[in-house]
Amino acid sequence: MPKQFDLIVWDWDGTLADSTSMITNAVVQAAEHVGLPAISSESARNIIGLGLREAIHALYGDISDEKAQALASQYRVNYYAGESEIPLFAGVTEAISALNKQGFKLAVATGKGRRGLNLALEHSGLGRYFHATRTVDECFSKPHPQMLFELMEYFNVLPQRTLMIGDTSYDLQMAKNAGASAIGVTYGAQQAEHWHHLNSIRQFSDFTNLSQWLIQNG
Numbered sequence: 001m002p003k004q005f006d007l008i009v010w011d012w013d014g015t016l017a018d019s020t021s022m023i024t025n026a027v028v029q030a031a032e033h034v035g036l037p038a039i040s041s042e043s044a045r046n047i048i049g050l051g052l053r054e055a056i057h058a059l060y061g062d063i064s065d066e067k068a069q070a071l072a073s074q075y076r077v078n079y080y081a082g083e084s085e086i087p088l089f090a091g092v093t094e095a096i097s098a099l100n101k102q103g104f105k106l107a108v109a110t111g112k113g114r115r116g117l118n119l120a121l122e123h124s125g126l127g128r129y130f131h132a133t134r135t136v137d138e139c140f141s142k143p144h145p146q147m148l149f150e151l152m153e154y155f156n157v158l159p160q161r162t163l164m165i166g167d168t169s170y171d172l173q174m175a176k177n178a179g180a181s182a183i184g185v186t187y188g189a190q191q192a193e194h195w196h197h198l199n200s201i202r203q204f205s206d207f208t209n210l211s212q213w214l215i216q217n218g
Contacts, residue, residue, distance in 0.1 A: 008214070011167060017089070024045050033074045049167070105157065112136065164182045182200045
């Protein structure tokens with residue numbers, strides 16, 4: 001069966017890595033540590049996928065630079081304390097390897113910073129499979145389409161041959177803004193009610209079914 005797509009772009013947190021709870025706790029605890037108003041776990045989950053600066057603004061609006069920097073610094077301390085222990089979802093390594101062998105171009109577009117993504121790729125052992133990556137350090141935060149535009153240009157792949165896979169509205173809106181197709185997953189940070197209106201071509205509630213579909217139909 002001919003491939004539908006040439007380039008598959010993955011979000012990282014909540015899509016490949018089972019990091020939602022750890023990130024949520026890191027945000028909630030950082031806010032408490034620096035004396036900002038308490039935030040709910042649901043609010044913290046809903047900003048996963050944004051760049052850290054954009055996430056802080058979404059949570060607290062125009063707080064002082066001092067408070068924003070303190071929150072960002074404490075979040076990083078909390079996050080990096082546990083980053084090396086974040087597991088991949090079951091079957092991720094096998095699926096990414098299989099897709100690589102099938103000849104798909106594989107990339108990552110993430111709201112993580114470059115340091116965080118590089119550490120994640122190293123700890124997970126997946127770095128060898130991804131041919132290009134983009135982080136919020138190099139590009140505008142999702143849902144701006146810059147990450148996808150740069151990846152499509154790098155691989156010389158048209159939007160209609162590009163698939164974005166993610167767990168938040170920011171991922172799917174970025175794909176829509178770039179003219180690419182998207183798949184949404186509900187096992188990460190957000191449920192489908194947050195992004196069903198963005199017309200993903202498919203949605204999956206577990207990684208196993210997603211990977212099987214990609215291998216058979218991607």
